[in-house]
Amino acid sequence: MENTLFTVSNVWMMICTALVFLMHLGFSLLEIGLTRQKNTINILFKNIFIISIGLVLYALVGFNLMYPGSFILGIIPDYFFDLFGLSIPENGLTAEYASGGYTYWTGFLFQGMFAATAATIVSGAVAERIKLGAFMVFSIFYIGIVYPITGSWKWGAGWLDELGFYDFAGSTLVHSVGGWAALVAVWLLGARIGKFKKDGSIGAIPGHNIPLATAGVFILWLGWFGFNGGSVLSANPGSTSLVLVTTCIAAASGGLAAFFVSLFKHKQYDLSMFLNGVLGGLVGITAGADLMSVTDSIFIGFIAGTLIVLGVGFIDSMKLDDPVGAIAVHLICGIWGTLAVGIFGSMAGWGQFGIQLIGVLSVGVFCLVSAYTIIKILKSTVGIRVSLEEEQDGLDIHEHGMDAYPDFRLNQH
Amino acid sequence: MENTLFTVSNVWMMICTALVFLMHLGFSLLEIGLTRQKNTINILFKNIFIISIGLVLYALVGFNLMYPGSFILGIIPDYFFDLFGLSIPENGLTAEYASGGYTYWTGFLFQGMFAATAATIVSGAVAERIKLGAFMVFSIFYIGIVYPITGSWKWGAGWLDELGFYDFAGSTLVHSVGGWAALVAVWLLGARIGKFKKDGSIGAIPGHNIPLATAGVFILWLGWFGFNGGSVLSANPGSTSLVLVTTCIAAASGGLAAFFVSLFKHKQYDLSMFLNGVLGGLVGITAGADLMSVTDSIFIGFIAGTLIVLGVGFIDSMKLDDPVGAIAVHLICGIWGTLAVGIFGSMAGWGQFGIQLIGVLSVGVFCLVSAYTIIKILKSTVGIRVSLEEEQDGLDIHEHGMDAYPDFRLNQH
């Protein structure tokens, strides 16, 4: 590995890191845009907290836990808690460290941005009713321990990796890991007041700032250039550029599919569905972005977009209240994308499909149990849901003592 | 061409692609910011639709059409419709493909982002009154066929290229192509209710969210780092860095000029003019960004900014209703920038000026005829304008069944 090529790859990886960082702005805008103005400060606080605590935790614990030297019983990363855990290996700044792809520091920061993402996914689903303190404690355990452990199974060269499981940039390891926790949290929290009415109908709780939600989706799409593009782990021209093409085509196709299906179903040009369709396409392509052709990407995106429309309806029919559609986007399309590696592209085959299914299920079980344990303990002790009064008045004024838009006249609902 | 330099150039081109992608967010924010809140969802829907359908169409048709092997009668690209048209050449991932500048995939994605831009330009001009379905059909034909054909004349090594026509990054091939269609569309659509009053005066219809419009302009300026910087088609240090300098200086100069001229004319610090002046400067420098000195760029930007103030007034006086000033920015400054190649910089000369004029006129005629044909057929069949009631109530509630800002109390106008 020559030194200049190492420098190029490291530049690419740093840019991708910056783009994944920006996804936290994308999630913030999407989540506040699709919820009510009275909980805006609360959501923004959660998001800036997650990226901040996430990076510090990943430095102290997560990075070492996720890339361990060995495993206990083949499952638990062999890493004992070591305060101020980052210690750079001797070759950490040389081309030898990561096949010339990046330095130790770049590797840490890129992965640290991913870790924080998993908790951010949960943030949207539990919006408008979770206690901030409880959410923060949950995030610390989920980012600090759960995410790195499942991550280690594949990306840390653990048992799923040995089995042949494939998850290029994290349809399962990032998006489903967040999605499973979102599912558990939404279930244990219960729906927002007014979402499911006594007569069985579903109350619409429209998002308060659709321009910001749309900006959030554009920014997330941009962020995915880094999320998937950086997962090549080098600047290899063929791989990186193919990955950007499959990523963008799947996003476009996902959005168009959600638009067509919802137009057919509801006879309206539904912007929220288009936006979530784009995100579904992005999550769907993530597991195999480097394996697919343009045609494959169109199909994967199209099915993801369709699943978004059906999934949002299904979640609603289960009486689960997910204000931003995070479960449909990250869990359902995360599963779809992981399985799609067995159906489309250069690894397709029944054997691979089976292995992908094992990955989906094993990560699913671990996340469900972990998330349930953490959230159930929080629920039984400090409580996870704000009071009725607080929910009605909005979390901003109670927990933060401030309004998001004090100069504007607002409708309270 | 050595492999590492190929990798560097490809990284640069991928980053530029990402920046051009982000311009779609910039256009979205600019367009909604300069129009009324009641049509916000509609504009956002158009923009996310354009980038999505644009990329898919460019994969299926546009890319092959724009870079054909040969021409029929020297004008029509010799490409027969081939579903799922992308087929990567054998050397598509090697340095041989594009003189070591980028891979086939990067080339496709970079150009695909450009293609979608041309239709987005139209979107702003027709805002607040066009039928969404009609606009979508128009976009499909304009992105899928018209843009690639005029593009092929120059960038596909066609007759304008042979003639010596110069258009570095698309003052004509992107901006004017969009601008001519905007002109035709605005004319065939007619003005918004209340814009031109019976007494001959012009009714002000102020934009509803100037912070987002301003953010849009900053994002567009950033996007131009990629739009012009990527048009070098490699990471050549001298060319790329000169292009970024001329681009930024022209943008700054354009904004300052529009500010000074409008201060002189209207005795007010006019933010909208400053913003459109920046965009005018950017469009103006685009045709020759690699040919100009810093001094040239100051002049080109200054004249562009002046043309913006005069142009917006002229369009108004023609009773053409362009809510965001797209015709002044993209058509007038697009023409100016193309002609400026014959006046300033290293290619200046009467001969070149004449060739530039031929380019402006031939592309203009082709776009006028094409846009007129498409829009006239749509007008005579499905109709292009929403009903009076829909326009008054806003397109959001009629076509999309949702509000952009449901928690805010609004003034209807």
Add this chain to the structure above:
Amino acid sequence: MENTLFTVSNVWMMICTALVFLMHLGFSLLEIGLTRQKNTINILFKNIFIISIGLVLYALVGFNLMYPGSFILGIIPDYFFDLFGLSIPENGLTAEYASGGYTYWTGFLFQGMFAATAATIVSGAVAERIKLGAFMVFSIFYIGIVYPITGSWKWGAGWLDELGFYDFAGSTLVHSVGGWAALVAVWLLGARIGKFKKDGSIGAIPGHNIPLATAGVFILWLGWFGFNGGSVLSANPGSTSLVLVTTCIAAASGGLAAFFVSLFKHKQYDLSMFLNGVLGGLVGITAGADLMSVTDSIFIGFIAGTLIVLGVGFIDSMKLDDPVGAIAVHLICGIWGTLAVGIFGSMAGWGQFGIQLIGVLSVGVFCLVSAYTIIKILKSTVGIRVSLEEEQDGLDIHEHGMDAYPDFRLNQH
């Protein structure tokens, strides 16, 4: 220096330039978000003006002034005003120009973006009451002359550089330079009506758009990838990636500290403090981002975040009205970061601490005197403060004749 490595470094520097450019959007959003809606257009106008005039001025004067061949009396850069000052040296586009790090054009543009930043810092502190014309004149002198002179002392190889003063990316040379002027301006301007009441209490003037302020902080954080990452002045993998890590960790740590301290002090989850804590951490790490370990960065950020909470309270208690907290962020944390180079990291020591102090004080004295002179002259001639009526009605309607949000119903205060 081989040519390909030069190309890589130049690509990295151009990307960093783009990111620093984007900070101007970040500042714009932060400033309008933390002030009232009635002054929004005015703030946006200032920000787009600053970047525009800043770039043009830096081309005409600043760049040559900041990197002079020699000094008069060892302090004043030996550069005589030369209209259209940029003249590229013969080797300006080769690897020889800047040790293979970047071209002359990239160097100019990167530094030009920095220059404009210094004035933007002032813009937030003087918001909601300064006369636009006076601010513009101040900016021209401060960007055009003051900033390049202090800059030349260190980065132009002047006396502070010879002394051993260290300021990696500008805790002092950019942030404090802006911060000192903000201090003087705020003092000479006086507080906004209603800020300090007759009974000694402090009137809350809440910011009108917290989502945009938060987006501004995310964008500024992103911009710091370029601000600090680009200050390596090459793409050296070890240095650049370390700098991104220390930068992000200090930002995270700063935010968390401000959150904890304000929670302890005010018993509330204070989003504004979190956001300013992030910025404080970023400013704090800027002087020594390349010298620190992860642990150092956590400490530097944590102290910066703590200083933000204490600093904002202190500024208030001094009856200085700084609407966005610019003095705490840029001046106090700028000083802290500069001194921290003598306390933490690989250059720590009492000798270095003393030199850092000399740098802080000498730049401080020069900026205080310069800013006082410029602003005092403006105050005594054209005046610097808008009329009482204008301040109460808002600057938007008086100076710009337009509203930021005409479709929304607003509370006037």
